[in-house]
Amino acid sequence: MNSGVFIFLDTLVPQPTGCFMLYGTVVCLETLLCGSLSNVFRLDLNLLVAPPGLGEWSCLTASGGYDQEAPAACERQWKSNVEVEAIVAGPDDLGSASTTDAQVDKQGLSPRCASLLQAWIKSVEQSHTPFGNYCFKFRSKLIKHLPKKSRDMLPLPPFTCADLEWKGAVYNDATKELLVQVLHLTASGLNWMSGGGSAKSCPRFVTRLHRSVLQGLLDKLLVLCPLLESTETDLNPVGAYDRLVGFDPASSYPDLKADLVDLPTVCGTLDPLMTLMPGDADIVGSVDKLFPSGLGMVGKDVPFTAGSRHEYISLVVRQLRSGKIHLTTDPLGCGSVFTIGKKGGDRQREIWHGGLLSALSAKPPKPPQQANPAALGDLEATDDRPLYTSVRDGQAFFDQLRLPDSLLRVMGRPAVTGQELLDWVKEGQAQLTSDELERHCLEHEAFAAAARYTPVSRVWPMGFSWSSYVAQCQMVATVKAAGFGTQQMLTEEGSLPFCAEGAISIATDDVAHFMQASPYELEQLQEVPLAPLDDVWARWGLKEKIEKRLDLQPSATVLGIDVRHGTQLAPKGSRLIALLLAAMDLTSTRRTTARDFGALIGTIQWHDLL
Numbered sequence: 065m066n067s068g069v070f071i072f073l074d075t076l077v078p079q080p081t082g083c084f085m086l087y088g089t090v091v092c093l094e095t096l097l098c099g100s101l102s103n104v105f106r107l108d109l110n111l112l113v114a115p116p117g118l119g120e121w122s123c124l125t126a127s128g129g130y131d132q133e134a135p136a137a138c139e140r141q142w143k144s145n146v147e148v149e150a151i152v153a154g155p156d157d158l159g160s161a162s163t164t165d166a167q168v169d170k171q172g173l174s175p176r177c178a179s180l181l182q183a184w185i186k187s188v189e190q191s192h193t194p195f196g197n198y199c200f201k202f203r204s205k206l207i208k209h210l211p212k213k214s215r216d217m218l219p220l221p222p223f224t225c226a227d228l229e230w231k232g233a234v235y236n237d238a239t240k241e242l243l244v245q246v247l248h249l250t251a252s253g254l255n256w257m258s259g260g261g262s263a264k265s266c267p268r269f270v271t272r273l274h275r276s277v278l279q280g281l282l283d284k285l286l287v288l289c290p291l292l293e294s295t296e297t298d299l300n301p302v303g304a305y306d307r308l309v310g311f312d313p314a315s316s317y318p319d320l321k322a323d324l325v326d327l328p329t330v331c332g333t334l335d336p337l338m339t340l341m342p343g344d345a346d347i348v349g350s351v352d353k354l355f356p357s358g359l360g361m362v363g364k365d366v367p368f369t370a371g372s373r374h375e376y377i378s379l380v381v382r383q384l385r386s387g388k389i390h391l392t393t394d395p396l397g398c399g400s401v402f403t404i405g406k407k408g409g410d411r412q413r414e415i416w417h418g419g420l421l422s423a424l425s426a427k428p429p430k431p432p433q434q435a436n437p438a439a440l441g442d443l444e445a446t447d448d449r450p451l452y453t454s455v456r457d458g459q460a461f462f463d464q465l466r467l468p469d470s471l472l473r474v475m476g477r478p479a480v481t482g483q484e485l486l487d488w489v490k491e492g493q494a495q496l497t498s499d500e501l502e503r504h505c506l507e508h509e510a511f512a513a514a515a516r517y518t519p520v521s522r523v524w525p526m527g528f529s530w531s532s533y534v535a536q537c538q539m540v541a542t543v544k545a546a547g548f549g550t551q552q553m554l555t556e557e558g559s560l561p562f563c564a565e566g567a568i569s570i571a572t573d574d575v576a577h578f579m580q581a582s583p584y585e586l587e588q589l590q591e592v593p594l595a596p597l598d599d600v601w602a603r604w605g606l607k608e609k610i611e612k613r614l615d616l617q618p619s620a621t622v623l624g625i626d627v628r629h630g631t632q633l634a635p636k637g638s639r640l641i642a643l644l645l646a647a648m649d650l651t652s653t654r655r656t657t658a659r660d661f662g663a664l665i666g667t668i669q670w671h672d673l674l
Contacts, residue, residue, distance in 0.1 A: 184648060208264060208265040213268075220274055292640065323378070325382075327382055336465045355425055366399065366476075379414070380485070390519070396473040401415065432540055436571070437625050446631070462523060475525055477518065554569040571623060574623075578627075
């Protein structure tokens with residue numbers, strides 16, 4: 065069954081202040097391979113969408129006008145709208161039950177999981193929307209029956225626990241009834257979509273075809289529950305939508321801390337031009353060809369605004385000594401720099417803001433052999449021959465890719481003075497000298513303390529339109545040099561890999577190898593599957609992030625998707641919970657912006673790629 069986002073837009077009415085009122089339906093059917101979430105994300109859009117650039121929320125008042133202050137004063141009354149006391153009770157009430165597979169009561173779901181599913185059902189059925197009303201009537205068997213027997217798969221009829229096989233799942237009657245209620249939402253969504261955004265009648269009886277469809281949905285739901293149990297994510301829906309899609313500059317773009325930025329000891333050790341197509345290598349080797357319309361009004365001096373000046377100077381010193389940057393007094397273009405926080409710690413990634421230069425450059429080709437979650441859907445596994453995953457990750461990969469000398473002056477950064485560099489002091493490290501700095505100057509002139517110098521990148525910067533293409537070409541070249549063929553590379557548009565040597569995914573700096581094998585086949589291996597790639601990386605000087613190395617693991621995370629026990633692909637449980645809570649929150653508040661709503665749909669679509 066194909067999955068995707070289905071939008072039924074009934075009415076788009078222009079409103080004062082440039083907003084639009086949307087009346088319609090969005091149904092997002094999540095169908096994940098090997099039995100993960102198969103549920104209908106249901107949002108009825110009687111909500112106000114502010115166009116990009118409006119900035120503030122706008123709320124429709126009772127009098128029909130717009131009140132810009134209403135959102136700040138508006139309390140989200142979940143207890144009155146959705147009646148989910150268990151969800152809003154707090155961590156002591158919801159978190160007392162353990163969420164590990166070994167400790168979950170085998171006769172029922174944990175209180176956390178049961179409360180989440182109950183809240184989801186209530187938020188849909190009590191949404192006071194046409195679809196919510198249909199869901200309630202469908203589950204209550206109040207829908208009009210078709211006049212004659214139906215042989216079609218859709219619409220599905222109402223059903224009971226007795227119509228399903230639980231296949232060894234040891235659940236009590238109350239738990240089974242709750243899961244059947246969740247399946248009724250899924251069936252309601254399928255019926256709603258099959259009717260083009262409405263559903264008026266359904267079959268009276270459950271046929272063998274209907275039973276097979278419902279059984280498949282139940283099997284997926286039974287795998288979903290452990291995913292929801294496996295995380296301690298906060299289950300409070302109030303504000304969940306903003307937490308998922310909201311933009312917080314303070315947390316998204318923290319102030320620069322020079323020592324927290326990952327940086328190889330030596331940068332620019334790889335020459336990616338050798339791996340590009342000849343025509344593309346000619347383009348990136350020439351300023352005139354890369355920017356056919358010229359550099360226009362690109363600034364040659366930009367301020368640094370991402371933290372303290374001292375931290376920026378410290379970063380410049382680190383980058384000079386690693387060979388990431390040189391200095392020039394005659395830049396051709398500049399972009400600002402900022403940092404983003406890395407997940408799972410306090411480390412930072414430096415980004416060069418090359419938006420204007422990217423817009424002026426020739427359009428880059430599509431990165432070759434690029435993997436995404438859709439590509440993982442081609443993998444096959446069985447219980448007796450599961451998948452074993454091996455992973456390699458390049459350390460600060462873009463910093464290893466040398467930029468052509470002809471482009472150095474284009475990739476400028478906020479300027480510094482010679483005196484700032486000479487005055488830099490840090491305990492345990494030697495100060496810079498004029499001779500040392502002179503060796504980094506492109507002009508080969510005597511270093512002057514009073515002069516202003518623009519740091520220019522010697523590597524392909526993150527933030528420039530061509531960098532992803534160049535990085536992917538380099539990584540694909542290393543994989544091919546290791547003996548892996550194109551037919552083994554997983555891509556969304558490629559054919560199904562069928563190789564005894566396994567399949568391989570490449571996504572910029574990440575390489576993952578998948579091998580289907582029995583325990584006996586595993587014992588016969590002479591070396592790990594990615595050993596040839598390790599040899600190529602060592603010969604070429606490509607540095608690896610050792611802490612991310614995996615070999616022949618039945619469970620791993622690839623492209624943000626979990627490979628579970630070698631037989632299932634599934635998104636993270638915390639992300640599934642975040643999506644459910646965000647949908648409940650939006651269904652209650654009915655307020656959003658076009659950007660935020662696009663972010664929600666984009667998040668769902670990323671998982672729909674499976």
